[in-house]
Amino acid sequence: MTTTVLGAGYAGVMAANRLAGRGEEVVLVTPNAWFVERIRLHRVATGLRENARLDLETVLNPAVEVVQDTVTKIGEDKIQLASAENLPYDTLVYAVGSGTSVHNGTYRIVSEEETERLRTALAEAPDAPVTIVGAGLTGVELAGALREAGRAVKLVSTAPDRRAIRAHLRFLAKQGVEIELGRRVDPAELEGLVVDTTGFTVPSLAADSGLPVDEFGRLLVDEQLTVPGHPNILGAGDAVHTSFRAACATALPMGAHVADVITARREGQAGKPFRMGYVLQCTDLGSGRGRVQFLHPDDTERAIAIDGRAGGLVKETICRMTVRWLSQERDRAGRYSWPAGA
Numbered sequence: 001m002t003t004t005v006l007g008a009g010y011a012g013v014m015a016a017n018r019l020a021g022r023g024e025e026v027v028l029v030t031p032n033a034w035f036v037e038r039i040r041l042h043r044v045a046t047g048l049r050e051n052a053r054l055d056l057e058t059v060l061n062p063a064v065e066v067v068q069d070t071v072t073k074i075g076e077d078k079i080q081l082a083s084a085e086n087l088p089y090d091t092l093v094y095a096v097g098s099g100t101s102v103h104n105g106t107y108r109i110v111s112e113e114e115t116e117r118l119r120t121a122l123a124e125a126p127d128a129p130v131t132i133v134g135a136g137l138t139g140v141e142l143a144g145a146l147r148e149a150g151r152a153v154k155l156v157s158t159a160p161d162r163r164a165i166r167a168h169l170r171f172l173a174k175q176g177v178e179i180e181l182g183r184r185v186d187p188a189e190l191e192g193l194v195v196d197t198t199g200f201t202v203p204s205l206a207a208d209s210g211l212p213v214d215e216f217g218r219l220l221v222d223e224q225l226t227v228p229g230h231p232n233i234l235g236a237g238d239a240v241h242t243s244f245r246a247a248c249a250t251a252l253p254m255g256a257h258v259a260d261v262i263t264a265r266r267e268g269q270a271g272k273p274f275r276m277g278y279v280l281q282c283t284d285l286g287s288g289r290g291r292v293q294f295l296h297p298d299d300t301e302r303a304i305a306i307d308g309r310a311g312g313l314v315k316e317t318i319c320r321m322t323v324r325w326l327s328q329e330r331d332r333a334g335r336y337s338w339p340a341g342a
Contacts, residue, residue, distance in 0.1 A: 002027060003262060004079065004089035006071055006205075008035055010248045011237030012095035013059055013326050014255030014336065020061040021333025022263055027087070028060070029079070031070045032112075035059050035326075038097075039248055039319055041115045042138065042284070046122065046145040052112070059326040071096075074209035074233070091232050093258050094211075094219050098200040098238035098246065106133075106187045106196040109142060121193060122151070129153070131194045133187040135160055137283055139197035140168040144286025147175045154178040156185055163301050164281060164293040171285055171307075200246065202239040214241045223273035225258050234258040242274075245299065248322050249278065253338040256329070277341025282315040290315035297341040 001024070005016045008030035020026045034053040043049040056066065070082040078088045099111030107118040122130070130146055132139045135157035146153045153172075159182050160166050173179050187196040207213045211227060212220040218241040219227060225240070227233040236254035238246040244254075253276045261271030277297025284290050290312035294302040306314055329336045 001025065001090045001266065002088075003091040003093060004029060004087065005093040005095060006074075006079070007095035007097050007237065007239075008032070008056060008060070008066075009038070009095060009097040009237060009251065010322065010326070011097075011251035011255035011258075012093065013056075014252050014329060015093045015095060015236060015259045016064045017059075017061045017326065017329040018256055018259035018333050018336070019262060020063040021329070022259075024262070024266075026061075026064045027067055027089070028064050029067045029069060029071055029081070029087070030056075031068065033066070033068055036112055037319070037323065038110070039322070041109045041112070042141040042145045044112075045109045045115045045118045045142065046149040046151070047119060048145055048149055052115075054323065059323060059330060061330045071205060072208075074205065074211065076230075077232075089232075091262055092234070093255075093262075094206065094227075094233060094235040094239065095237045095251075095255060096203050096205055096239045097251075098202045106190075106194045108196055108200070109138065110200045118195060125193060128193050131156060131190055131192060132197060133157070133185060133190070133194065134197035134199075135165055135169060135181075136197060137281070139195075140165070140172065141284045141286075142195060142197065143172050143177050144175070144284060144289075146286075147172070147177055148286035152176075152178075154180065156180045156183070156190075158182065158184055164283070164291060164305065167291055167305070167307070168283060168285065171289070171291070175286070200238065206239070216241075224261050224271045225254060225274050226261070226271075234261060244276065249281075250276070252322065252325060252336065256336050256338070275340045277339035279339055280314075280318065282311075282318045284312065284315050288312045292318075297339060 004027045037052040040052040073080040108114045129152035206219040219235040221235045237251040244250045264271045278295040281293045292306040292314045
């Protein structure tokens, strides 16, 4: 029995490692021969870091067969590749992530390609101010990195509704970022170098394949992360519709869970519903500073946070831990665990 995993991001690599370590035959399909630390792309965009790549072998179980190609369509028991080949599967894990380009004259940093596009634009206009739309983690981290790189930055957003975001904006304002709150704008209508961080898009692969999706094209799954009507297809990561926010802190548990469900079914057992809880939300604010906001399991904020250089150190530690969790799972399946939540 073969499990085919689509995507070599946090969810895909975690699922592949967990299954391969248990003796499952695993095929990983990815267009690139490397793993991307997407949580570092804001620093790549601003030139503070050369790239966010790691060799796949540093995080992936060597027993996993890697097929470097792009999937164009998913069938009931096989997938069609851009190379025109058909690849059969017994079980499929849909973990293609997010990052489809939507330009409209603006920039995004949710994929390597889009990040490089912004990096090139910044290099070609070294004195041009940058307008960031959105005060979520992506917008805040990009603003901090741009100020660290010496750029003039303006951040436009609706009124923040979380304590952590208000703290981020206060810090950025002290660093010279112009903050404009309380109005909703269309990024495509702004002039100059505009970065839209108000959301992300997902590949249209699921919709193109006739699988059930929501209005944003995200794959629909049940409590076990299985696609309704397609018991041999499971989903994990940003391209899947769940009640949890898109983040590597969500993708890693999802990837591990789909592997557990597949293992349980191989053993004649029913898979368990997916449950997880949050602990921290870490933000890089630039120049070695950051904020670590402690969370309740349901993702609401606790009344405690770590700021400044200490927050930056914890943030960097967590970034490194995400890679370590993958490599640990590569070396011993089942080692990774996560808070179950409510």
